[in-house]
Amino acid sequence: MKEGPDIALIGSLIGDPARANMLTALMAGRALTATELATHAGITLQTASSHLSKLEAGGLLTQRKQGRHRYFQLAEDEVGLMLENLMGFAASRGMNRHRPGPKDPALRKARVCYNHLAGDYGVRMYDSLIAEKQIEVKGDDLALTPAGQSRIEALGIDYAALKKSRRPICRTCLDWSERRSHLAGSLGEALLTLFIDKGWAKREANSRAIRFTANGDKAFSELFPQ
């Protein structure tokens, strides 16, 4: 009895609809203010404030003060991974809050998973990187090969900077729409940033969806052939 870690604590944190909405909104990767999160959850600012402090106490969120705003975001990569995993499970049980709407296909095609690319595009990129041996599965985690390293540097990603951080560079994340792995970690983040900086892809407002431009689509397909 009473063995192991306390899953009830996290469960209850996620279990409240208002908090779940906030977390889902934060899965889009942007840091959001308390007011924004309140409207996302459909509650008043006071209530949101109380929820946010609980989520922060539980280690799911961190806040940054900037002027008179407080920006909240998911505390670490692990939080995003855990949430995506839960979403996958919920989706597999048919626990959907909405009948699949017009937005759904866009989300399945390409979306933000906290800070990296997910959906069909995310999986395609991952598969391509594996097939071309630029990343490889090493025991339990993912590693960048020398070939992969020079490749991403050619793209303009600062490998040294990635390496300096304590965060893992590569890591897998389970996709709830595709039910397949895609690339997370600081490299996953850097790649998504790159696509956006280059103007290949754009985030849709108030959504996790990512829209690729015609050029971006072409460039992406060339970079990551099927």
Next chain:
Amino acid sequence: MKEGPDIALIGSLIGDPARANMLTALMAGRALTATELATHAGITLQTASSHLSKLEAGGLLTQRKQGRHRYFQLAEDEVGLMLENLMGFAASRGMNRHRPGPKDPALRKARVCYNHLAGDYGVRMYDSLIAEKQIEVKGDDLALTPAGQSRIEALGIDYAALKKSRRPICRTCLDWSERRSHLAGSLGEALLTLFIDKGWAKREANSRAIRFTANGDKAFSELFPQ
């Protein structure tokens, strides 16, 4: 707003301490009766009954009637995997219900994860199988190699029977104590059953811990060298 699957539903199911205790108890893999689960959770039978019907409605549990008993167990492999994943997250946040006690080391050494072996032994077995190319990572999932197939048949496992089932034979599961992968799926289950049938290992009562005998220890090390 309101995108994606409803994580609040599962969250709230897991979020109640009584239900979390029941689920944790069921992670030991045995099917338990309502009365047993009630004592595990420290509540009366009536309350337990209400919780159990909720968990069943949520698709986390299934029940089997046997005489006047009702045996409850986790609905599918996915449920166990999801719970172990949550435990891993909770453990990483230091959310423990108890100060690490005397039982803790035993659990870390070898324990049941729903229906397969986890802990140090589970990870060792997994690593060994990979190193000897008896299972291999194939894209996103695990596959038994021809060498692995004849190997497990030599051990007395009915490969044809495993293959017939719709369940995946091999699959990875994230270990919350080791933070590494170990082998789940029907093969994982068959192997654990084998160890117990051969008398190499024994389940401890009312615990997820598994105790290997001296002989079992030796046999295990020979079968799965480091």
Next chain:
DNA sequence: GGGATGCTTCGACTACGATCGAAGTATGAA
């Protein structure tokens, strides 16, 4: 300074869900 805006804290209300006693159903044993 004065007046927004953004957010937190306090206090009170409310509703939902966990809880258990009591009664009801089903299975098994004698």
Next chain:
DNA sequence: TTCATACTTCGATCGTAGTCGAAGCATCCC
């Protein structure tokens, strides 16, 4: 049949957590 066990359903109670109004800080702008 009768009694015992295993469990469910009903009904009532009770606590707690979510909710918001009002007031209190903090920051920024003019």
